[in-house]
Amino acid sequence: MPIEHTRLLFERLCRQIPPLVPDSIQKDMSNALEQVQDNVSLTLEELEDTVVSFGKKLWPYREAFLEFYRVYEGHMGETFLMQKMSPHLKKKYRLFKEMGGTFRDFHEGGTMDLFTSEDRVELCEFLVDVNREIWEYTVQKVLSTDRLQYEDRIKEFETIFEQVEKKIDALHTMADDEQEHPELAAEIREHIRGFEQGVSLLGPKVGFEALCEPDYFEGRRQEKKMLRHV
Template structure:
């Protein structure tokens, strides 16, 4: 058994189930990397993470565009794809859930459902939901083949968002370089940048432009506070 099965499953999905219009060289390279790492497992997770981050970031705008269309399709075809396949009892409970503002998309985040459903009921709902998602994605992929205009437009929108995030990450890296004398802060900033990169590669929570900007502003504020404290110590030595 491979020592990192979850990460390898993610890499396999990049290589074999990439979103439409993913650059073909990226798919070929990811496939080659998957085969290589399958035959020769890395001794440390860092090498595998580097590969996942590199390819995952390329796929991010395509994956986000596809996911947005799949979610919209699920919401628009809630009954046919999902409700009609529930048994009577679950259908009634789901109707109450919807009446209180719930939706098929909220079922993706069970922590926000509260105690409305039992564990067994959630299991049954998730099984039907998983099948509904597969059907929705198959439908959306076929629709993209027929007419890719909307999908490609969304890819461009997400690519622009990603570019802005990357620009702010570059600013964070430059900030880290400017305070390289402070080993702790330097390492901390680089780890924050890495965490954001993991998010773009679907390995962590995906960042927003606002989140990256907030982190940058916080580091600048802390940096200026340290300078201010140092200046005060010089003026008013104990």
């Protein structure tokens, strides 16, 4: 991933900080962003390490917030979008709904064949606005009527991530001890890195079940030992 693209992803992570993230973390992120923007000698690996470190700190807040965001997106997204559409776009959208489509399908681009290139440009602008409005609406809700539930979910995700970190530490230890099979150690570290990048918006999400199965790598170790004696 080019370093400039990674910088942009870090900027996005810093812009989209959910409510109730401690001020100390926000201040550290702001300082780190300023440093990575000014540091021309920064390597891609160093930048990714910085993004991952903050991605982990934000993860419980982001996951909790996104749960509420998705609920309000489902409840309000279509209404917000329809308010922006011209009559001819509303007609096409209703046709899409009659064909069995949903707002989520529409949001993910599954309807583009129904629209002209001019329509698509307009719709993309609308969807950006809708996403922003839903984000702002969700912020208001989790700081008011949904605050207690939001705080509970943050705590629950913090507990989950504490367990995940223990699994990551165990995998790091396994990789460090894997002197006989350096390629397996590299595979373990790559697996960990893929998960960390997903947590930090640097890559696709990796499910916990894949990360939290050291037995898989133990099996790979035994397999390699057997191959050595064949």
